[in-house]
Amino acid sequence: MLRKKIIKNRKKLTDKPKITIKKDIVAPLQTVKGMRDILPEDWRYWDFILERAKKLCQAYGYRQIETPILEETSLFSRSVGEATDIVEKEMYSFYSKSRENLSLRPEATAGIARAYLKNGMANWPQPVKLFYFGAMFRYEKPQAGRHREFWQIGYETLNDPSSVLDAQVIQLAFKIFEKIGLKNLTIQINSIGCPECRPEYQKLLKDYYRNKTNRICLNCRNRFAKNPLRLLDCKEEKCIQIINGAPQSIDHLCSECHNHFKEILEYLDELELPYTLNPFLVRGLDYYTKTVFEICPETGPFAGLALGGGGRYDELIKILGGEETPSLGYSMGVERTVQEMKNQNISVPPLFTPKVFLTQLGESARKKSLKIFQDLTEANIKTGESFGRGSIKSQLKVADKLGVKLALILGQKEAIDKVIIIRDMKTGMQEIVRLDKVIDEIKKRLKNI
């Protein structure tokens, strides 16, 4: 039955070389909601960003790591926090065939913290500095700058409590955007304290809200009970008024957190980085302590939307069962950064721009052209081709579209005589050269153009 089908399909293919999609044969052509193809045109941007980010990360001492996309669900619920939106409603969780409770990673830090413990990185020279690039998954409603599969570039500095590293992490984050060419960015920063001082502050906050619960939104009433820090994040008119009068975490830090934060700001001043103190920045991941920060455009369609964010998580590795390992990290959204580049009209070069195009006519010429193409490529000459085409006309058309400087023409006659025609695409001048001299000749000409 199946075989018959295959033969039938094959027959169809030979009858009709044109590619058409029969909707009744090929089932789903749509991507899953919130997922999308990243096409070559966009990859120009991705490559541009990746290349620069990677170089900078390496220059700042970070080494690349890739952790699994799938982890045990409990890793995320324990580290990101049971009561966070991410864990509560945004994870792609399911049971495997052997009844393991697994989740697609909604963020990268938890996996890296796990990797730190699993691979005994505590025995490496400290701090351990790692960077990554990969897809994250969150089951959210897609909108501008937000997809269910989204890519992040990020880095983590594990096991160092010094404030100078907080500043360096921010410095690098800003530097990456700068190197990509983005302008008008600002850093929002806050400190949300540590287990020493935060409970006290939370108590103050709750005391402040206690007689106001009837004046806040439904969401906030929930937050009041479950996650009081997030009260500060609300954007509802009536809640904002209350937030403005609320006690602020930076006024109630313990002396250690206070000094830590003060030092960071001094470093940032020294670096002349544009930051704004935002006492209402709390971020939705429970593992953060002390420093939290975000980087956003000041103007344009993404004004106020974080292109990247991070902070310190001194307790995380302890929560996962390790020793006290004060750490911090940052991650940036690739899609958002690409979009912001477009918003700011930053153009990027095409990934591949051949300088030379090899055309061939006739069977024996075509046979030789594969080898010639290989020789050209090995000599680092960027070469285009369209071997599937027969006529010289259509091949030169392609050459023209690619914008090459020179076209090489190898016909039957040339193949026999062991020569090739070099055509200057601008002037139309042609010259016949010996095949064994062609590489030198091309190099010479490309230099002169």
Added chain:
RNA sequence: GUGGGCGUAGCUCAAUUGGUUAGAGUCCUAGGUUGUGGUCCUAGUUGUUGGGGGUUCGAGUCCCCUCGCUCACCCCA
């Protein structure tokens, strides 16, 4: 999860407001005498009008459901 806008060819859009066989530009492919690109000319391919149901003699057009896209909220990168 809640609310708004939108789904017609790969892309950008038409279709006299319910009336024959759904068109145009662009893109792509091939040709314009047998071996030479850009401009120009000619020809060709492409659609279950997102899907399903209903009203009607008749639906791309009206109604219902559904899916998707998109924007905002929530939250985050």
